[in-house]
Amino acid sequence: MPLANPDCRRLFRDHDWSTSPLGEMDQWSVELKTLTNVMLGSLQPMLIVWGPSQVTLYNDGYAAMCGNRHPEAFGRSFQSLWHDIWEDVEPIISAAYRGEGTSMDDIQFTMYRNGYPEETHFAFSYTPVRDPWGTVLGMFCACTEVTAEVMARRAERTLRDRFMQVFELSPGGIAMLGGPDHRFEYANEEYYSMIGVSRDIIGKTVAEAVSEVVRQGFVDILNGVYRTGEPFVARALPIELNRGPEGEMQRRLIDLVYQPMRNDAGAINGILVQARDVTELRAEEARQALLSHELGHRLKNQLAMVQAIASQTLRNAPDISSARKRISERIAVLSDAHDTILEGGRGSSTVRQLVDQIITLHDDPAQPRIRIVGPNLKVGSRPALSVSLILHELATNALKYGALTSLEGSIDICWRVAGEANDRFEMEWVEVGGPPVAAPSKEGSGMRLISAGLNGAANSNVKVLYEPSGLRCFITADLESFQKEH
Amino acid sequence: MHATILVVEDDGLIRMDLADTLTDRGFSVLEASNADEAISIMNESTLIRALVTDIDMPGSINGLELAHHVAETHPDCAIVVISGRYSPSQGALPEKARFLSKPVSETAVTRTLTALGIA
Numbered sequence: 001m002p003l004a005n006p007d008c009r010r011l012f013r014d015h016d017w018s019t020s021p022l023g024e025m026d027q028w029s030v031e032l033k034t035l036t037n038v039m040l041g042s043l044q045p046m047l048i049v050w051g052p053s054q055v056t057l058y059n060d061g062y063a064a065m066c067g068n069r070h071p072e073a074f075g076r077s078f079q080s081l082w083h084d085i086w087e088d089v090e091p092i093i094s095a096a097y098r099g100e101g102t103s104m105d106d107i108q109f110t111m112y113r114n115g116y117p118e119e120t121h122f123a124f125s126y127t128p129v130r131d132p133w134g135t136v137l138g139m140f141c142a143c144t145e146v147t148a149e150v151m152a153r154r155a156e157r158t159l160r161d162r163f164m165q166v167f168e169l170s171p172g173g174i175a176m177l178g179g180p181d182h183r184f185e186y187a188n189e190e191y192y193s194m195i196g197v198s199r200d201i202i203g204k205t206v207a208e209a210v211s212e213v214v215r216q217g218f219v220d221i222l223n224g225v226y227r228t229g230e231p232f233v234a235r236a237l238p239i240e241l242n243r244g245p246e247g248e249m250q251r252r253l254i255d256l257v258y259q260p261m262r263n264d265a266g267a268i269n270g271i272l273v274q275a276r277d278v279t280e281l282r283a284e285e286a287r288q289a290l291l292s293h294e295l296g297h298r299l300k301n302q303l304a305m306v307q308a309i310a311s312q313t314l315r316n317a318p319d320i321s322s323a324r325k326r327i328s329e330r331i332a333v334l335s336d337a338h339d340t341i342l343e344g345g346r347g348s349s350t351v352r353q354l355v356d357q358i359i360t361l362h363d364d365p366a367q368p369r370i371r372i373v374g375p376n377l378k379v380g381s382r383p384a385l386s387v388s389l390i391l392h393e394l395a396t397n398a399l400k401y402g403a404l405t406s407l408e409g410s411i412d413i414c415w416r417v418a419g420e421a422n423d424r425f426e427m428e429w430v431e432v433g434g435p436p437v438a439a440p441s442k443e444g445s446g447m448r449l450i451s452a453g454l455n456g457a458a459n460s461n462v463k464v465l466y467e468p469s470g471l472r473c474f475i476t477a478d479l480e481s482f483q484k485e486h
Numbered sequence: 487m488h489a490t491i492l493v494v495e496d497d498g499l500i501r502m503d504l505a506d507t508l509t510d511r512g513f514s515v516l517e518a519s520n521a522d523e524a525i526s527i528m529n530e531s532t533l534i535r536a537l538v539t540d541i542d543m544p545g546s547i548n549g550l551e552l553a554h555h556v557a558e559t560h561p562d563c564a565i566v567v568i569s570g571r572y573s574p575s576q577g578a579l580p581e582k583a584r585f586l587s588k589p590v591s592e593t594a595v596t597r598t599l600t601a602l603g604i605a
Contacts, residue, residue, distance in 0.1 A: 293571070296570075296571075297542075297570050297571040299570075300570025300571075300587070300588045300589065301497070301570050301588065303570075303588070303589045304497070304500050304570065304588045304589035304590070305497065305499055305500060307500075307503070307589040308497075308499045308500045308502065308503035308504075309499065311503045311506070311507070312499075312502070312503055312506070315506060382497075386498075386499075448502065449499065451498075451502075452498035452499040452501075452502050453498040454498075455496075455497050455498060455499060456496070456497075458544060460498075481544065
């Protein structure tokens with residue numbers, strides 16, 4: 001079996017001791033001989049600093065720490081070895097020579113023992129060595145490498161920091177409670193923003209820090225989790241929290257999880273709280289559900305309206321091809337009216353927009369024959385569809401039988417707010433200059449549709465008069481329901 | 487003898503078409519545009535064999551409440567409730583009432599009336 005420290009054994013053998021303050025080896029004191037034997041037999045890095053001139057002796061383990069200062073440093077003064085860090089080394093070596101030992105837990109060296117620069121860590125103890133009369137002869141140092149421990153501690157710390165970041169970055173609120181009285185040990189920012197940002201909770205019990213939850217039974221629940229180890233999971237739990245800017249109570253909906261945390265022995269010693277404020281989320285979901293419900297309802301009503309129009313058209317049509325034409329025209333009018341209703345948001349369409357739409361369809365801009373007078377009046381979605389349909393039917397009728405059949409004919413459309421309490425909507429359609437008209441023997445589908453009145457408006461009435469001067473149509477309805485968005 | 491049916495629907499166009507459809511089928515049809523009108527018509531006439539009503543209507547009560555009212559005051563009157571919004575859960579409708587989803591087809595309404603014994 002090869003001897004330990006072959007490198008330094010050779011240095012000891014080859015060194016010219018005659019010029020050394022220590023003198024020839026066989027003249028050395030028994031203390032120095034014994035320590036040298038111990039050092040060269042040991043696999044631990046060891047160092048001897050001996051005599052007033054602090055001659056430095058070491059083994060292979062320590063040589064590695066000296067880096068390229070080895071082997072020059074062997075047998076020379078301790079100061080010449082550590083001249084660059086002498087400020088730090090001098091006090092402890094001097095202390096050792098005064099008889100005071102020193103131990104250091106962690107000294108860092110860069111070592112090249114594996115062919116590349118490597119961070120290493122050592123624990124040292126400087127021990128004074130005395131002769132039998134108590135005089136300090138020198139210092140003996142044994143080193144223990146603690147690189148692995150230091151690295152493990154560092155990795156652990158890094159991991160802990162990372163986990164802390166994970167907690168901080170979590171979109172949900174996280175808090176850790178310790179002990180049977182549920183004392184806050186940690187809470188992330190999201191948790192604070194949920195319970196109220198400026199509250200002081202760390203180190204306090206839940207009952208002290210968030211006292212309003214006690215009467216809501218949450219401390220009882222925490223006690224249960226702590227006692228039984230059964231987690232508590234709840235969704236959209238209504239919780240009252242004094243989280244307002246002035247500490248005032250607010251009611252929130254919270255997804256809440258309490259989970260027991262255990263020590264190494266498996267005993268419960270805390271509770272992990274995970275909480276997410278879902279108040280806005282739930283409100284948005286409810287709004288979405290309502291909206292899609294409302295949309296479905298509207299769609300079904302629209303389909304019922306189209307069904308009625310199609311059925312009425314077919315019921316009164318002279319033949320299939322004219323029925324087909326009328327149905328597609330009527331559906332197109334509803335579609336245009338929808339555009340107006342949706343443009344700029346619901347409830348913002350006006351009577352004028354609807355009238356303009358019909359005029360664009362039936363009048364000639366070069367020779368306008370339809371005059372309109374009326375205020376800017378808002379109209380609800382449902383009455384808007386009826387107004388458009390009625391105006392379309394009147395215009396179609398005028399083109400076929402009324403004022404628009406002759407070049408001299410014209411139409412006046414006017415609308416106003418009327419009634420003693422200004423609570424009625426009125427609209428008039430007056431044809432003049434056309435051929436004389438008379439009530440038809442059989443009511444066509446257009447007139448049937450007109451007579452259905454204004455959808456969604458209360459007390460609506462549509463009257464069609466066949467006067468010799470031309471057709472007149474008088475539409476009236478309760479103003480409030482005419483303008484209401486259903 | 488034509489059976490008389492009361493149609494209650496606030497949308498004039500839909501009411502008109504439903505009334506025409508039932509008239510074509512040989513029924514005699516009365517029309518109301520809300521529940522309040524419907525109640526006064528029911529109070530005046532004892533001949534009404536069936537009530538066909540929408541749910542969502544303006545007025546002091548809606549069609550569902552009207553259905554319950556009529557079920558109590560006119561136990562012999564058949565009831566058909568129509569809506570595009572609600573699908574009433576069990577128990578929301580009067581016991582013998584039937585529900586139809588909007589838009590209602592001619593086949594569905596006549597078949598339902600036949601099932602209720604109105605011919």
